[in-house]
Amino acid sequence: MSSHDTPPPPANPASPHGSDLSGFRNKAFFVGLAGVAACAAGLMSNYDQFLHSYLIAYIYWMLIAVTCNGLLCLHHLVGGQWGVIIRRLLESGSRTIPVNIVLGVPILLNLPKLYEWARPEHVAHDPILQHKAPFLNPAAFTMRILIYFAIWFVLSYLLNRFSREQEEGGGEDAKNKLRALSGPGIVLHMATVTFAAFDLGMSLEPHWFSTIYGILYIVGGALATMAFLILVLRSLTENGPLGKLVKPDHFADLGTLMFAFVVLWAYVSFSQYLIIWSGNLAEETPWYIKRTSGAWKAMAAALMVFHFALPFFLLLLRFNKKRKTILASIAAFMMVMRLVDLMWLIAPAFHEIEEAGHAFIHWMDIAAPVAVGGIWVGFFAYQLGRRPLVPVEVARLTAGGHH
Numbered sequence: 001m002s003s004h005d006t007p008p009p010p011a012n013p014a015s016p017h018g019s020d021l022s023g024f025r026n027k028a029f030f031v032g033l034a035g036v037a038a039c040a041a042g043l044m045s046n047y048d049q050f051l052h053s054y055l056i057a058y059i060y061w062m063l064i065a066v067t068c069n070g071l072l073c074l075h076h077l078v079g080g081q082w083g084v085i086i087r088r089l090l091e092s093g094s095r096t097i098p099v100n101i102v103l104g105v106p107i108l109l110n111l112p113k114l115y116e117w118a119r120p121e122h123v124a125h126d127p128i129l130q131h132k133a134p135f136l137n138p139a140a141f142t143m144r145i146l147i148y149f150a151i152w153f154v155l156s157y158l159l160n161r162f163s164r165e166q167e168e169g170g171g172e173d174a175k176n177k178l179r180a181l182s183g184p185g186i187v188l189h190m191a192t193v194t195f196a197a198f199d200l201g202m203s204l205e206p207h208w209f210s211t212i213y214g215i216l217y218i219v220g221g222a223l224a225t226m227a228f229l230i231l232v233l234r235s236l237t238e239n240g241p242l243g244k245l246v247k248p249d250h251f252a253d254l255g256t257l258m259f260a261f262v263v264l265w266a267y268v269s270f271s272q273y274l275i276i277w278s279g280n281l282a283e284e285t286p287w288y289i290k291r292t293s294g295a296w297k298a299m300a301a302a303l304m305v306f307h308f309a310l311p312f313f314l315l316l317l318r319f320n321k322k323r324k325t326i327l328a329s330i331a332a333f334m335m336v337m338r339l340v341d342l343m344w345l346i347a348p349a350f351h352e353i354e355e356a357g358h359a360f361i362h363w364m365d366i367a368a369p370v371a372v373g374g375i376w377v378g379f380f381a382y383q384l385g386r387r388p389l390v391p392v393e394v395a396r397l398t399a400g401g402h403h
Contacts, residue, residue: 024235025381032374038367049362051110052350057368058107059200060342061376062100063193063221064228068093069155070189070218071225073182076159076175082253085246086229087391091163092383093225094156099379101149103372107200108145111138117206128207136203144199148192155185167388193218204349208287212272216345219268223261224338227331230254232384234328242389248322255321258331262315265341266308290348295360299344307337339369 043050068090075083075090083090111118116129117136123129129136158181166174194214202213230251236242276284292300311334320326343365 021381021385025378025385028374028378028381030374032371032376032378035367035369035371035374039364039371042364042367046362046364048113049364050368051106051113052347053362053364053368054372055107055114055200056339056342056346056365057372058100058103059217059346060224060339060369061372062104063217064225065093065096065100065376066152066189066193067218067221067225069097069152069159070186070193071222072159073155073185073189076178076182077186080253081250082257084391085242085250086233086254087163088387088389089229089232089384091160091387092380093229095160095383096376096379097149097152097156099376101153103375104145104149108142111141115141115203115206117203132206136206141199141203144195148196151188151192155181155188159185163391167391190218193221201346204346205287207283210272210276210284210287212268212275215268216265216272219261219265220338220341223258223265224335226254226258226261227334227338230258230331231328231335234324234331236389237324245390248324251324251327252318252321255315255327255330258334259312259315259321262308262311262334266312269303286353290351290353291344293353296344296348299340303337303341303344306333307341311337 039050039054042053071083072087072090072094075087107114115136116122117132118138118141123133134140159178162174162177162181166178194217197214197217201217202209233242233246233251233254237246273288276288290296311330314320314330320330343361347361347365
């Protein structure tokens with residue numbers, strides 16, 4: 001009998017309904033407000049730098065929220081116990097998408113300060129920007145962003161609605177709805193995240209282009225999301241709600257998925273570099289010249305070592321993946337490295353090649369992710385406390401020889 005055919009068990013009295021996660025939520029909001037206060041002080045002295053840092057922070061946390069949709073679709077299509085134990089976490093993360101819409105307003109209100117294609121004086125003297133103007137203009141950009149979020153919101157709404165139907169006795173009918181939705185849902189997730197990456201990230205340097213660029217965001221978002229979920233799951237098992245349910249082998253499954261995303265990130269990152277290096281075209285190479293100058297060169301080396309080589313060897317060992325404390329430490333480290341990678345992708349775009357060698361990480365590059373992250377995690381905790389942490393397929397957790 002497949003995992004999809006496993007009949008739902010009787011109601012689990014140990015399942016927390018409306019779990020009290022107020023402490024977790026309040027701590028997150030407190031950290032977020034501290035970050036907001038720091039960013040407010042920086043905003044007064046250097047508004048442009050604030051916007052640069054805020055854009056990085058916004059993309060970082062938005063990708064985690066949106067990727068929850070993608071991973072939910074993947075789970076409903078392929079099954080597996082890995083998805084059962086994090087299903088409620090994924091659903092809670094997907095329900096924070098409206099928060100990301102609100103957090104995106106400062107970017108939409110400041111397009112000319114972030115994107116040169118939004119400055120009429122630049123477009124007037126640049127034939128390439130004039131050629132791209134029908135696509136790269138503030139009205140079209142804003143419309144596309146709203147369309148992406150509309151798709152993400154509807155997908156999240158339907159995934160959560162059919163899941164609730166399943167909880168209320170929908171059975172196979174609700175499962176079939178989730179499977180039917182998840183196929184097109186993954187396609188929509190891949191397409192919308194790709195184009196959002198083109199708009200929010202790649203268009204910062206509108207003379208440069210890469211067909212692999214969007215995949216970097218899809219894979220990076222999946223890696224950051226998996227690392228975040230491992231941290232949350234470890235906290236929930238340490239503090240009781242899932243302590244007796246989640247076993248070491250379940251953590252090993254999640255660690256294996258994180259390992260897969262680490263390898264895939266390295267593959268697509270190297271593929272983009274190899275294609276541009278082998279082509280050696282004048283309109284493509286400046287992107288890498290910036291990112292291999294000065295401090296950015298050291299950051300590129302750090303990414304190769306700490307974003308790929310080190311986690312690759314650590315996650316090869318099943319011992320490390322089964323020990324939730326070790327795995328959570330690796331996950332926390334990967335979340336930091338995901339932020340470093342996003343900085344490396346985006347921050348050099350705000351500097352000319354001549355300046356890139358003298359650029360450095362600003363303190364607001366740290367404060368802004370803390371501010372946005374605290375707010376987002378607070379809303380995530382609020383959503384997580386609204387539904388039972390244990391889905392009806394809890395019987396899957398004890399199937400398949402997990403101990």
